[in-house]
Amino acid sequence: MALLDDETxxxxxxxxxxxxxxxxxxxxxxxxxxxxxxxxxxxxGDLAEEANHHPDIDIRWDTVTLRxxxxxxxxxxxxxxxxxxxxxxxxxxx
Amino acid sequence: MALLDDETxxxxxxxxxxxxxxxxxxxxxxxxxxxxxxxxxxxxGDLAEEANHHPDIDIRWDTVTLRxxxxxxxxxxxxxxxxxxxxxxxxxxx
Numbered sequence: 001m002a003l004l005d006d007e008t009x010x011x012x013x014x015x016x017x018x019x020x021x022x023x024x025x026x027x028x029x030x031x032x033x034x035x036x037x038x039x040x041x042x043x044x045g046d047l048a049e050e051a052n053h054h055p056d057i058d059i060r061w062d063t064v065t066l067r068x069x070x071x072x073x074x075x076x077x078x079x080x081x082x083x084x085x086x087x088x089x090x091x092x093x094x
Numbered sequence: 095m096a097l098l099d100d101e102t103x104x105x106x107x108x109x110x111x112x113x114x115x116x117x118x119x120x121x122x123x124x125x126x127x128x129x130x131x132x133x134x135x136x137x138x139g140d141l142a143e144e145a146n147h148h149p150d151i152d153i154r155w156d157t158v159t160l161r162x163x164x165x166x167x168x169x170x171x172x173x174x175x176x177x178x179x180x181x182x183x184x185x186x187x188x
Contacts (some may be wrong), residue, residue, distance in 0.1 A: 059151040
């Protein structure tokens, strides 16, 4: 999958609740308890399996940090934007 | 809860599948797939909730890294050894 140029990423981020750190998209979510954080991770995990694309996931009690990149492409691709968007869509409910 | 001395920790580690890194116990587990890694995290999460003691959890596709310490005590306590041991006990099955 093709790497995205900076302008495309910048525009996409206007509609996404993620920030860019070099070649990664980063999202930090606080859930108020460990079980709620774990429920969120499971919901993210379902989307990741569906997309066959897996963010790095760090759990610190009620706080989940997700990092997305396309290792095979060496940077950010459409796959990352699509999964970031799908994860944002579940943020309210999950 | 009281901090453990180095000798107590060293002896406990003879029977645990964790290594010590400064004030933390660290365990790295590979599960062969992302869903298996997530299932393991959920099993660990159940034990953590039961113990009301929560390791830092990092998921990198099929690999889970757990880090245990007692932040309130500023180091390793019996609580860490007990949870480390409980997590080891589920390693075979979960």
